[in-house]
Structures are given as structure tokens and as C-alpha cells.
Amino acid sequence: MRRAAVAVVKYASLVVASVMMLLPVALIITGSFKTNQEFLSTGPFDAPENWLNLSNYATAFTRGGMLLGFANTAIILVAAITGTILIGAAAAYAIDRFTFAGRRVTLALFLLATLVPGVTTQVATFQVVKALGLYNSQAALIVLFMGTDIISIYIFVQFMRSIPRSLDEAAKIDGAGHLRIFLQVILPNLKPAIATVIIIKGIAIYNEFYIPFLYITNPDLRPISTSLFAFKGPFGAQWEVISAGVVITIIPILVLFLALQRYVYNGFTSGATK
Amino acid sequence: MALMTPARRAPGRAVDPSARQPGRRVTARRGRDRVVPYLFVLAPIVLLVTFTYVPVANMFFYSVTDWDGLDRVKNFVGLANYVDVFTEPDNLRVFVVSLYYLGASFVQMALALYFATILSFRVRLKNLWKGILFFPYLINGVAIGLIFLNFIRPGGGLDSALLAVGLESVIRQWTGDPEVINYTLAAVSVWRYMGLNFVMFLGAIASVPGEIYEAAELDGANRWHQFRHLILPAIKPIVGLSFILAISGSLSVFEVPYIMTNGGNGSETFVIRTIKMAFENNKVGLASAMAVVLLAIVLVVTWIQRRLVPEERVDLT
Numbered sequence: 001m002r003r004a005a006v007a008v009v010k011y012a013s014l015v016v017a018s019v020m021m022l023l024p025v026a027l028i029i030t031g032s033f034k035t036n037q038e039f040l041s042t043g044p045f046d047a048p049e050n051w052l053n054l055s056n057y058a059t060a061f062t063r064g065g066m067l068l069g070f071a072n073t074a075i076i077l078v079a080a081i082t083g084t085i086l087i088g089a090a091a092a093y094a095i096d097r098f099t100f101a102g103r104r105v106t107l108a109l110f111l112l113a114t115l116v117p118g119v120t121t122q123v124a125t126f127q128v129v130k131a132l133g134l135y136n137s138q139a140a141l142i143v144l145f146m147g148t149d150i151i152s153i154y155i156f157v158q159f160m161r162s163i164p165r166s167l168d169e170a171a172k173i174d175g176a177g178h179l180r181i182f183l184q185v186i187l188p189n190l191k192p193a194i195a196t197v198i199i200i201k202g203i204a205i206y207n208e209f210y211i212p213f214l215y216i217t218n219p220d221l222r223p224i225s226t227s228l229f230a231f232k233g234p235f236g237a238q239w240e241v242i243s244a245g246v247v248i249t250i251i252p253i254l255v256l257f258l259a260l261q262r263y264v265y266n267g268f269t270s271g272a273t274k
Numbered sequence: 275m276a277l278m279t280p281a282r283r284a285p286g287r288a289v290d291p292s293a294r295q296p297g298r299r300v301t302a303r304r305g306r307d308r309v310v311p312y313l314f315v316l317a318p319i320v321l322l323v324t325f326t327y328v329p330v331a332n333m334f335f336y337s338v339t340d341w342d343g344l345d346r347v348k349n350f351v352g353l354a355n356y357v358d359v360f361t362e363p364d365n366l367r368v369f370v371v372s373l374y375y376l377g378a379s380f381v382q383m384a385l386a387l388y389f390a391t392i393l394s395f396r397v398r399l400k401n402l403w404k405g406i407l408f409f410p411y412l413i414n415g416v417a418i419g420l421i422f423l424n425f426i427r428p429g430g431g432l433d434s435a436l437l438a439v440g441l442e443s444v445i446r447q448w449t450g451d452p453e454v455i456n457y458t459l460a461a462v463s464v465w466r467y468m469g470l471n472f473v474m475f476l477g478a479i480a481s482v483p484g485e486i487y488e489a490a491e492l493d494g495a496n497r498w499h500q501f502r503h504l505i506l507p508a509i510k511p512i513v514g515l516s517f518i519l520a521i522s523g524s525l526s527v528f529e530v531p532y533i534m535t536n537g538g539n540g541s542e543t544f545v546i547r548t549i550k551m552a553f554e555n556n557k558v559g560l561a562s563a564m565a566v567v568l569l570a571i572v573l574v575v576t577w578i579q580r581r582l583v584p585e586e587r588v589d590l591t
Binding site: 014022027031087098100102109128144146147153182206214232246257264269 | 317332407409424425522529545569
């Protein structure tokens with residue numbers, strides 16, 4: 001009897017929580033299939049008349065510039081993640097495999113930087129970016145995503161320790177230089193760490209709003225976040241188009257999450273505690 | 275987590291093979307070897323200094339000037355900006371706003387702990403529940419802001435749902451009423467971030483081997499005993515960490531209130547105000563002082579955390 005009551009409470013709380021999590025998103029999805037007239041005249045829980053009405057999606061893609069947003073995000077994502085991996089792995093290689101004067105200072109610099117929250121320093125970072133002539137360019141985003149990511153270096157250093165040194169040494173005996181050891185021995189063996197970095201960094205960059213908002217004003221260069229944010233202006237009276245834009249933004253992340261669930265959970269639980 | 279656990283390396287390092295080679299090549303190689311690590315850390319260090327340390331140093335400098343962000347001259351004003359941060363009522367209000375988010379983060383952790391606990395035991399459709407509770411954390415912040423603007427608009431999903439279950443007396447002007455707005459925004463923040471806490475707690479609970487629960491059950495321990503004596507100790511470090519991160523987190527809130535209300539109607543947060551001062555009101559000096567204060571709070575909080583929560587992680591050296 002008591003067991004049954006406990007089970008009821010347990011499942012009831014799960015259902016209530018799930019409804020609270022899903023309802024706001026579900027209403028955006030149904031809203032995205034309504035026509036403007038319909039959106040204004042029907043209640044939020046009324047189903048759309050035509051579930052195949054994709055005109056809002058077409059509007060979001062074309063007039064809303066979401067296609068361009070995706071292209072820009074893709075460019076930034078690929079460049080920043082490639083850079084992060086190379087830089088993080090190179091730093092980890094030097095720190096774990098060599099003893100050199102200044103090694104401790106280098107480490108301390110990286111560790112100390114993890115404590116500095118990016119949101120606080122943007123006031124001054126902005127001036128640096130401007131002085132470098134990178135304001136209003138995608139390069140600004142790429143170098144900022146690359147240069148301020150200490151977590152990836154952390155992940156690489158930790159993983160690097162599990163790669164046996166005998167592998168480097170064997171390559172060295174075969175006459176390989178440091179660059180070749182790095183590219184042909186270290187990088188391939190870092191694959192699991194690279195996968196983690198791609199997932200957490202990829203999601204973070206895709207979702208990042210603050211940095212593109214601050215550094216990119218040219219609509220042609222905007223990534224997906226700020227493209228969607230710009231919907232508030234011209235489509236302010238067309239919530240069905242905004243809804244379609246929101247759904248379009250969520251779909252890639254949902255697909256990634258469903259395909260790589262286990263890796264996503266692992267990546268975030270390990271990355272977040274650092 | 276398994277991904278990150280470094281395998282312990284056997285003690286005693288192999289002898290550098292190049293050292294065994296006789297003659298001149300050794301010294302040549304040695305000399306080159308000495309430069310190699312610097313070449314590998316060069317790019318990361320340059321980026322780190324340019325985009326973290328230079329800005330931090332500049333921020334301290336700007337904070338004691340009246341700089342507007344454009345002018346060539348920066349006049350030294352001493353601590354005037356800091357006095358402003360702590361005396362100007364509009365500046366002080368942002369600290370009050372952050373208390374709503376701090377309170378919300380306790381609710382968030384309690385919910386996360388509850389769901390992590392029940393999903394650690396046998397539950398049908400475990401992965402489905404887990405996915406639903408976690409997924410909001412992955413959604414783009416702009417999308418979340420828009421989803422909730424749609425949900426809480428007058429006559430929108432929330433009002434209709436409350437009406438349907440007979441709670442129409444609860445309906446408020448969710449972002450229109452200055453008394454309510456910060457509760458609304460803090461609730462959205464709970465919706466967004468609860469999943470991350472939940473998954474982290476779940477991972478910590480999973481680190482307790484299953485046999486221990488079985489043994490406890492044989493000894494007559496009920497669920498509460500199991501929670502109190504097995505689960506709670508296992509997750510104590512991560513709960514402690516989350517509590518402390520909640521403090522700096524509640525001061526760093528930006529996206530949701532900015533996107534939903536632009537900081538209007540008494541919902542301005544510390545970071546929104548800093549940004550507005552720097553980029554709209556051209557008060558880079560004052561904004562820098564605010565940023566320094568936030569940085570100082572974060573550093574103090576982290577220092578306390580390091581002292582209270584013993585470091586379990588392997589350090590990098």
C-alpha cells in the first residue's frame with residue numbers, strides 16, 4: 001500500500017515536471033504552424049488548422065535571414081573549434097611532456113584565468129578587440145572563443161596523462177620530430193578528449209549570444225543567436241514567424257542531443273565542475 | 275566522467291633516448307629541444323594574455339578614470355566610481371535583483387536533488403525523464419527568452435493553463451508588474467538551468483556502487499535512510515560547489531532578462547547595467563568599476579569554496 005503511494009507520487013511529480021518543461025516549447029511549435037490571423041484569434045492550446053503550413057518557416061529562412069545565420073555560425077564554429085583543439089592540445093603537449101623554465105608560471109596563468117568570468121571583462125576586452133581592428137568581424141568571435149577557453153586545455157591536459165609516454169618515445173626512436181609526434185601520435189590518441197571538446201564547445205558557441213551581440217552589428221555577419229534576436233524588431237507583431245525561428249534554432253541541437261545523448265551528458269558533467 | 279579520469283602513470287620516467295646518443299648531435303638536439311615547448315605554448319599564451327590578462331589589467335586602470343570609451347584623455351578620479359557603485363541607488367538595486375536569482379537557485383538545487391534521487395532508483399522510462407529534464411539546458415538563450423515571452427503574454431499558454439485548472443486568481447501581469455517581474459524571470463532561469471544541476475547530481479549519486487544500496491536494504495534501511503546516509507554524503511561536494519557557484523551565477527545573470535525585458539521594469543541585473551553603462555551611457559570608467567567589483571566577488575567566493583570544499587580533483591602539476 002505504502003509502496004504504491006510512493007510510486008504514485010514519484011510518477012506524478014515526473015509527469016508534472018515534464019509538462020512544465022515541455023509545455024512552453026510545445027506551444028511555440030503549434031504556434032509556428034498557424035497563420036497570422038489564426039495566431040491572433042485562436043487560443044494558445046488550439047491546434048493549428050493546417051499542420052503542414054510551412055509558410056512561417058519559409059519567411060523565417062528568407063526574410064529573417066536564418067539561412068545566412070546558419071552559414072555564419074558554421075564558419076565560426078568550424079574555425080573556432082579547430083583552433084581550440086590545436087591550441088589546447090599543443091598547450092597540453094608542452095605542459096605534460098616537457099619540463100621547461102616557466103612551466104609552472106604558464107600553468108598558473110591558465111588556472112588563474114579560469115576564475116575570471118568572461119562577462120565581467122568584456123567592458124575592457126571590447127577595447128582590445130577594437131584596437132586590433134577586429135570589431136564587427138567574425139574573426140573577433142573566432143579568436144575570443146579560441147583564446148578564452150581554458151576548460152578545453154584542462155580537458156586535454158588531464159587526458160594527455162593517460163597517453164603512455166612510450167608511444168612518443170617509440171616515435172622518437174623512429175626519428176620523428178616533435179611536430180610529427182604531436183600530429184601523428186598525440187592528436188590521434190586524444191580523440192575521446194577532442195570529441196568531448198567538440199560537443200561542449202560546439203553547443204556553447206552555437207548558443208552564445210553575448211559575444212556576437214557585442215561584437216557584430218553587420219546583419220550579414222550575424223550568427224544564429226543574434227539573427228534570432230533580431231526577429232524581435234521586424235516580426236514583433238508576427239509571433240508565428242518568431243515561433244518558426246525558435247523551432248528552427250532548436251532543431252539542430254535536439255538532433256545532436258538525441259544522437260549523442262551519452263556523450264553530451266558526460267561532456268557537461270565533466271566540463272561543468274571545472 | 276569516466277572520460278576525464280586520467281590513468282595513473284607508472285612512476286619513474288623512461289630515459290630520454292636522445293640522451294644516449296654520443297657526440298655533437300646530442301647537444302644540437304638538446305638546444306632545439308629547449309625551444310620546442312615554448313613554440314607549442316606560444317599561441318595559447320599570446321591569446322590568453324591578449325584576451326584575458328590585458329583586459330583585466332585595463333579594467334582596473336579604467337575603473338579609476340572618468341573615461342567615456344572614446345576620449346583620448348582619461349582623467350584620474352580616484353575611487354569615485356567605486357563610491358558610485360555602492361551609493362547610487364540605481365546601482366545598488368542590481369544587487370537586490372540578484373537576490374531573486376540567488377533564492378531561485380536554491381529552489382533549483384532542491385528540485386534537481388529530488389529528481390536526481392528518484393531517478394537513481396528503478397523508474398520506468400528513466401532515459402525519457404532524464405532527457406526531458408535536461409534538454410532545456412541545451413536550448414539557445416534567445417530561443418528560451420522568446421519561448422517564455424510567448425508563454426507568459428496576457429492570454430498566453432500560462433494564463434490559459436492556470437484558467438483551465440481553476441487557478442485564475444494566481445494570474446498576474448508576469449512581466450508588467452514590477453512586484454512580479456523578477457520572480458517570473460528567476461523562474462525562467464530555474465527552468466533553464468535545473469537540468470544541469472540534476473545531471474551533475476545524478477552522476478555523483480551513480481558513483482555509489484549499487485551493492486551498497488542492496489546491503490543497506492538487507493540491513494533494513496528505508497529510502498530515507500539510504501538518502502540520508504548514502505546519497506547525501508556522496509553528493510555533498512558537488513552540492514557545496516553548486517551552492518557557491520550560485521552566488522557568482524546570480525550576479526552574472528544576463529541573457530534571459532536582457533532578451534525578455536531589456537532590463538526594464540525593475541529587472542535590471544548587474545551585468546545588464548554594466549553593459550548599458552559601458553556601451554549606451556559611455557561611462558566606461560564606472561562600468562569598469564562595476565566589473566572589478568563583480569570580479570572581486572567571484573574571486574572571494576571561489577576562494578571560500580576552495581577552503582570549504584576539499585579539492586578532490588587532480589591538479590594540473
